[in-house]
Amino acid sequence: MEESYFENKEHVADIDLIESKHVTELLSISFEFIQFMDKCSKYDKTTIMNYLQKLFPLMYLKGTLIPEITPSDDSFDERFVTEEEYQHLFIELKTIFSTACENEESCNCVDESDKVAEDLCDIYQDLKDFSILYSKQLLASQEFAVHNAREWFIHRWGIHISQLIVHFHTCLYHLHDHSHSDLHDHSHEN
Numbered sequence: 001m002e003e004s005y006f007e008n009k010e011h012v013a014d015i016d017l018i019e020s021k022h023v024t025e026l027l028s029i030s031f032e033f034i035q036f037m038d039k040c041s042k043y044d045k046t047t048i049m050n051y052l053q054k055l056f057p058l059m060y061l062k063g064t065l066i067p068e069i070t071p072s073d074d075s076f077d078e079r080f081v082t083e084e085e086y087q088h089l090f091i092e093l094k095t096i097f098s099t100a101c102e103n104e105e106s107c108n109c110v111d112e113s114d115k116v117a118e119d120l121c122d123i124y125q126d127l128k129d130f131s132i133l134y135s136k137q138l139l140a141s142q143e144f145a146v147h148n149a150r151e152w153f154i155h156r157w158g159i160h161i162s163q164l165i166v167h168f169h170t171c172l173y174h175l176h177d178h179s180h181s182d183l184h185d186h187s188h189e190n
Contacts, residue, residue, distance in 0.1 A: 014069065015139070017067040017069055017146070018069065018139065018142045018143060018146055019142075020067055022062065022065040022066060022067065023066065023067065023134075023146055023149075025062055026059075026062040026063065026065075026066060026130075026149065027130075027131060027134055029055070029058060029059055029062055030059075030127040030128075030130060030131045031131060032055070033055060033059065033123070033124070033127055034124065034127060034128050034131060036051060036055075037089065037120065037124050040089075040092060040093060040096065041092050041096070043096075044096070045096050045097055045099065046172075048096065049168040049171060049172055050172065052120075052164065052168060053165065053168045053169065053172060056161045056164060056165050056168075057165065059161055060158060060161045060162065060165075063149075063150075063153035063157070063158050063161070064153075064158075066146060066149050066150040066153060067146065067150070068147075068150060069143050069146045069147045069150070070147070071140065071143040071144045071147045072140060072143060073140045075140075076138065076140040076141045076143070076144050077133075077144045077148070078129075078133055078141070078144075079125075079129050080128065080129050080132045080133070081124070081125040081128050081129055086121050086124075086125055089117075089120075089121050089124060090117050090118065090121045091117075093113075093116065093117035093120050093121065094113045094114060094117040095113075096113075097112075097113035097116045097117055098113035112167065116164065116167065119160040119163065119164055120160075120164070122156055122157060122160055123157045123160050123161060126148075126149070126152040126153075126156060126157045127149075127157065129148070130145050130146075130148060130149040130152070131145075133145035133148070134146070
């Protein structure tokens with residue numbers, strides 16, 4: 001029997017997992033996130049936080065649903081985001097998040113611009129590398145793309161998303177204000 005494109009003697013690729021609904025939906029939401037981040041310099045801090053506050057829960061959910069895949073060939077593992085591209089985005093985001101909001105009523109948060117910029121860049125790098133590798137249309141590349149997206153979700157971008165959701169929530173709803181700290185104290189009095 002002739003060896004097919006989809007298998008070798010030790011490994012048979014699971015095309016159903018590689019092309020699963022969860023993977024294609026993560027791919028779609030990743031493209032949306034990447035496109036937004038590529039244009040982030042057009043937006044102010046509040047707009048970015050509002051948008052990501054809505055997108056991140058869906059991204060996190062899709063990350064939890066990535067199937068576990070064991071790739072067949074390490075030579076198909078690639079990274080694409082360059083250090084220059086990462087640094088350029090980091091500087092843009094740090095500048096945006098270190099400036100005061102136009103309307104202090106809509107956003108009056110403690111500045112953590114370095115951490116926010118780095119976390120957003122890490123998420124961007126992981127999801128862009130996943131998207132590009134998956135789009136190569138080689139089964140071995142797609143296996144690695146899905147494998148990497150899951151590993152990176154567990155160890156990096158999933159953690160960053162959950163931390164940023166809390167940070168954006170705190171900023172957008174003014175929970176850092178001292179007047180709001182009384183809410184927690186009074187909720188236990190009854």
